Amino acid sequence: MLKKLAMSVAMICAAATSARADEGQWQPYQLPQLKSELKKIGIAIPAEKLADLSKHPMSAIVSLGGCSASFVSNAGLVVTNHHCAYGAIQRNSSPEHNYIENGFLAKTRAEELPGGPNTLVYVTDKVENVTARVLKGVTPAMTGKQRHDAVEKAIKALIAECESSGSVGAYRCSVPAFHRGLEYYRIRQMMIRDVRLVYAPADMIGNFGGDIDNYEWPRQGGDYSFLRAYVGKDGRPADPSPDNVPYQSKDFLVVSAAGLKNGDPVLLAGYPGRTSRYKLPSEVRAARDVTFPQRVAEIQADLDVIAASTKGKPADEVRYASVAKSLNNVMKKAQGLSDGFARKDIAAIKDAQDAEFRAWYARQPGKSPQLLAELDTVIAADIALSDEEFGHGVAFTSDLLKSAATLVRLASEGAKPDAEREVGYQQRDQNMIRARLNRLEQSYVAGVDQARFAAALQRYAKLPKSLHVQGLDALLPAADAVPALYANTRLGDTATRVGWMGKDAAALKASGDAFLQLALKLDGVTQSLKDRRAELDGNLERVIPQYMAAVIAWKKSQGKPVYPDANSTLRVTYGTVAPYSPADGITKGPFTTVQGIVQKHTGKDPFNAPQKLLDAIKAKRYGQFKDPVLGTVPVDFLTSADTTGGNSGSAVMNRNGELIGLNFDSTYESITKDWYFDPEITRAIHMDIRYMLWIMTEVDHADNLLQEMTIKYPTKAAK
Template identity: 75%
Template sequence: MFKSIALPVILLGVFATAQADEGQWQPHQLPQLKSELKRIGITIPAEKLNDLTRHPMSAIVSLGGCSASFVSPDGLVVTNHHCAYGSIQRNATPEKNYIVNGFLAKTRAEELPGGPNALVYVTEKVENVTDRVLKGLSPAMSGRERHETVEGRVKQLIAECESDKAYRCSVPSFHRGLEYYRIKQLMIKDVRVVYAPPDMVGNYGGDVDNFEWPRQTGDFAFLRAYVGKDGRPADPSPDNVPYKSKDFLVVSAEGLKNGDPILLAGYPGRTSRYKLPSEIRFARDANFPLRVTEMQADLATIATATKGNAQYDVRYASVVKSINNVLKKTQGLLDGFARKDIAAIKDVQDAEFRAWFNQPANQKGASKTLLADLDAVIAADMALSEEEFGWAVATNSDLLKSARTLYRLALEQQKPDAQRESGYQERDLSFIKARLTRLEQSFVVSVDEARFIGSLQRYGKLAAKIHPQGLDPLLPATDAVGALYKQTQLGDTAQRLGWIGKDAASFKASDDAFIKLAVKLHDTALSLENRRKEIDGNLERVIPQYMSAVIAWKKSQGKPVYPDANSTLRVTYGTVAPYSPRDGLVKGPFSTVEGIVEKHTGADPFNAPAPLLDAIKGKRYGVFKDAALGTVPVNFLSSADTTGGNSGSAVMNKRGELIGLNFDSTYESITKDWYFDSAITRAIHVDIRYMLWVMKEVDHADSLLKEMTIKYPKK
């Protein structure tokens, strides 16, 4: 399967013919793209976009998994409805179902607590620390030694940065270990729900319409960031005051038309543009089909276990939504791989790069065994990933995950803080507590038990090579799982949190069934983890050498190179654009409110609220009516380069004014995480005019409309 003669393509995005809209660019790279930005009509100077302390970049924030932006000086944040879904669900009950009915705080005193997982990160500083991370690493180190040395240096850099506890810092790698940047973010811990439309606005079409076009989804919500009276981040308290954001985006209701330029800024999660052809074939033929089957089975188990119980439905709403989103994306990748042989495309691109690389003058600093070394470690990486998948299936229980986290914390707390595993240092305690507390809103004993039994049954049917070494004898029999849930107290939040701070001996002496299981599984889990470190260290040793060669190749052509997305602040750009998913079919770039009426069935997921339907049928469009469309646009398409994590990203016009929110992409675009096809790759955005129209005509969110600075179209 793996041939050493096959040259891996490290930067797929740069092997294809350059496209103006491809690339998730680091802000400091934008001056290199000045001519491209000017060509499509962006009037903001590239040097201004490079500066995180200036408008508009200073208004762009992260929610730790989604993107958002400030839209008022009083900490008002706009993001997607699905990004605020967990906080909405946290406050919902069958009696006050804010998911179904929506929520609007008429006053700031009525704003709801977002919960311990709701955070706002404001990026204040980004600095290149590559030398401090990589200097003096010995080629003689094993993969694990190298990985742990780098990890230790990263921890030191983070500790220095977090001397002020108001900040959360990170040191992610770019180009998979070629460069490291230290990112300093203000972490705001008191975040409240201000406004969310009903689910049948914010999630109209549900999973049926997810990744489809045209869509008519008002995927927006508002949060507010609060701080202590001294202006610094503080734990949630009624005494806190709205955060005075240094900058905020002006909202433009002037609208867009086909061909207009857009800028998009946010925190894209992960892309795989630089995977090897063999890795694509592995995902396509082995890994992704298994994942699809597993998610479908887990969802079916949850549906059966929650059927007929409204409280259970509410508790698992966010879990189901998350799994469904990943499922449809993974299935979309498989469909995309079937539609276009991306591995074959990469094979061709590989040959183009090899012709350049095989010239002796272009191999400066590269090992003579580089290709064979990378092929070998990639093969090992994929083999281990199969075992890691098996582990995830076999341990699919929220109580077991909680017990394992608690036991690992006890073991790590025996070490000096700097030597603890990342994720278990003192800086991580609040996040661990938040996850363990959050469980009370998304957990039911009988549902978790059903999921665990189902997962164990499916694990038993997986191929032997997918079973982690030494795991099988340690797992409970499916007919013994019920007894585990009867012999544990971890289902109670107070009992769960009470284990934080206990020593390892207390865990080993415990008669709690899930604590005992966690202790029993620990050595096997640690073995998997250490094997992962060895492989990652070897990858981090080999791949940067390729990255250097590829970047040199592109530099010789006068072209910049963008790194894969890694949840750090990026900027992309493009134009409002239609597309053709197949021969003879062209889909326009706008959907309208009339489509809501056309799709309305009165049943989920096409059950539009009566006030919304009345406003559409009454044509109460006001200033939000598009002159060309003759109605209110709901969603629009652009050619911007996006991925997961870009949800909630600000979509701005040529002047940097907010004209939409990113929330999805077309089904045909899902493979863009692996390969950017400019002809069919389209991102889907909420048109700001629909958002404002719903706020004004349907939900009467007048105080928020007054709080924002809105530019209305000229009469």
């Protein structure tokens, strides 16, 4: 019975046409089966066109490898969030040229700045179901690790086949799992690796409200930036070079300044990171009671060390600005999840759903009598091992130790044939590793890293024993021995650090570098933890897909949404502009305006708006960006679209597929949507494209970019 369920999953997904309009992060191929929902809310683009990655608007949607973005001209111009381009902004900033504080605008292409080795643009051009090929070598008699290794071997072969289909380095391919291992799709992406910073507003615009306003509403953030993708003269991806030319994007989004009103439909396309909608009640409770509280406490402690170590040192503060920003974002989301679990008993909701499912499953002919018991066993083991992995992460809170561990593993894996190497250490990964080792230069200060490591070791020692990694404690240095490690290493020097790439294990063992020696000593324990994870993952990959096939059949019988959890692949969601009520007697409207900036402005961070922006607001120089209903320039707006991390920078489009906003956040009450979608309070926060255009026109005078984009104004067409 379960085999039949697994085989029919595509048909089940295609048949799920009665889903709520707001919930669902849909794979593009599913959209034709949702055409009635799209039509119902007013989307004019044919669903079949949305499913075609080679056609507008999907062909204009790109990934930045952690954020989403879209082409807005045929010369490779990309628009995304300010916080998504923050690394590139920081990389080019210095106390003398602080582009974080003052913003940056290249008036000509010659003035555009290098985004850095980790600033990449991925263009998805092919998606194919390869489930049968991935699972071909799997047998019931395999242990968990044997099964995991067989799946991994098949995936590596599929990736190698895909990446050899074009010029070297042109494509980056992946084979992610869907429905927790029930299906596998091979995804081919053109990887553009010469990406340059074109324009970023001042941080006081792009990050107005800072961490205080993060996940909050009302919001007045101008969270946008522009990048440009460059390729070789032959049109193929190439390493950064002055000889490269702008990528000729075959499609791009038209920008609409016509605006929206309450109730209008939107489409949103991007690369959402991770959701956990199909987790079991026990997994929800573990996250609620242990995982997220631990994560909040650990990140806050690390942030406190960074703040204390960089205080009064402007250069150090700039170096750690991106690190602190990222940690703050993760921490606030974790805290929001904890608060959300407290506000609404999602575990109890899951209990009821789980009981209903198990009762349904018990009635099915040909059911597996041991499936649910096996499921509960592997989930309990996963929760326990995750505790150790958390402890391992705490103990490794040092950028130098992480770099040393990478070099040790790279040397060890380098002795194997490429196809047998650990994922992440193959030949295809060399440039990524080199970029990561180089990137450390822009966010590393020895004294700060030393303080972080010493404090983390002290915190690790105080963790409950269940969070201590088997065999690790006796190998870790004492906190008071940490200064000697930094005094006897040269890994803080970028050339030295990168220079260790390609050296064999014997060379590392012969080195006198304190961190390389420490990493060599810890590698065995780390690998043992990875081996235990591989064994457990293999068991999860054997049991979970059977469970998910049954869940999908159960949901289909109820006419409920059947979409896979987000996994950083291209998805489409849709909804409407909508207010919400976070608490009894409180209703929050769907738009904020520039008047809110004036009201929040204090002259001190994070509510310190630029004077030229305040002057433009007070002079009411709204021009054609004035909303006829609001009577002023809108800044941000809310919709019921289903989003999560990774959707930052996603194109928010109107009924005709024109760009009318950029997704950048969710309301605080919405954070638990990663685990449970509540249509009454789940709202995504988007920057209104009219605010961006107004800033570009009235404040930053980015006339060259306004002329490059195709913009549809409410009263007259213009370019």
